[in-house]
Amino acid sequence: MTKNKISIIGVPMDLGQSRRGVDMGPSALRYAGAIEKLEELKYQIYDLGDIPIIRPDKPNTDHDSKLKNLKQVVEANQKLSEMVDQEVTKGHFPLIFGGDHSIAIGSLAGISKHYDNLGVIWYDAHGDLNSSETSPSGNIHGMPLAVSLGIGDDKLTAIGDYVPKVKPENIVIIGARSLDLGERELIRNKGIQVYTMHEIDRLGMPAVMEEAIGYLQNRTDGVHLSLDLDGLDPSEAPGVGTPVIGGITYRESHLAMEMLEESSMLTSAEFVEVNPILDEKNKTATVAVGLMGSLFGEKLK
Incomplete structure (x- = not known):
């Protein structure tokens, strides 16, 4: 895997949750200059465009699982899994633009088959560890990390044709401050490493990242960053x-x-949940592009 060649895949998905607009996230990120930023940093960019999302005539809830838009979310994530798998096979760095966070199901399904112990940094206000039994909403964007652990509806966990995609001891959640009761119980039972805002405030981000990087370096052979923009404060x-x-x-x-x-450990990444309709002059996408710059080596001097 080399970061010199980056394959960008857009997933204009808004069916994993109930607020319209996040399907325009990939366009907002491109408009904010994501590709130009990466080209300035001397990367070879392959923009593969957006995966077509087939919208239902109206929002639907699966009769058995009570999950919203299950069929369409499965189809889109299966396609994403296949595309990501192809790009990793080529030796390219997959960079996925969302779309709501349900797309991480397909990202991880396509990536993890190439690693024995894939690590995951989940940069998010939420744990996304719900299932149909624990979810208060039935929104699949609150479930992708649980699905990747093999917990949840069979149609979701089977994407990529193997289960699980990640091991609980290879996950680090950073920035959590809104966890449902079922998620808290799962975190305790599985021993998932979590740095809530309490730890970030108390220890400071440098110490949190040093611990997280050290923790994953000792046990993984690749690391995927799943960055939800709601990990940042809404003022930003x-x-x-x-x-x-x-x-x-x-x-x-x-x-x-x-x-x-600086750790040189990252092998794939995604930026999700950018919703231009709820934004202020594309501020959130611009923030995301700035973070991409730092992630890919932009320096002030």
Whole structure:
């Protein structure tokens, strides 16, 4: 795997949740200059465009699982899994633009088959560890990390034709501040490493990232970054569907990305939940592109 060749895949998905607009996230990121930023940093960019999303005539709920738009979410993630798999096989670095966070199901399904112990950094206000039994909403964007652990509806966990995609001991969640009761129980039972805002405030982002990087370096052979823009405070990233106040600052996030770049451990990444309809002059997409710059080696001097 080399980061010199980056394959960009857009997934204009808004069916994993109930607020319209996040399907325009990939376009917003491109409009904010993501490709130009990466080209300035001397990467060879392959923009593969957007995966077509087949919208139902009206929102639907699966009769058995009570999950919303299950069929369409499965189809899109299966296609994403196949595309990501192809790009990893070529030796390219997959960079996925969302779309709601349900697309991480396909990202991880396509990536993890290439690693024995894939690590995951889940940069998010939420754990996304719900299932149909614990979800208060039935929205699949609150489930991708659980699905990747092999927990949830069979149609979702079977994407990519293997289960699980990641091991609980290879996951680090950073920035959590809104966890449902079922998610908290799963975190305790599985021993998942979580740095809530309490740890970030108390220890500082440098210590949190040093610990997270050291933890994953000792046990993984590749690391995927799944960055939900709602991990940042809404004052910094207002254009997200499920904002939670008291989040990570823009500067702390830049530092986190810079430290990940210095670690040379990252093998894939995705940026999700950018919703231009809820945004202020594309501010959130611009923030995301700035973070991409730090993640891919942009320096002030």
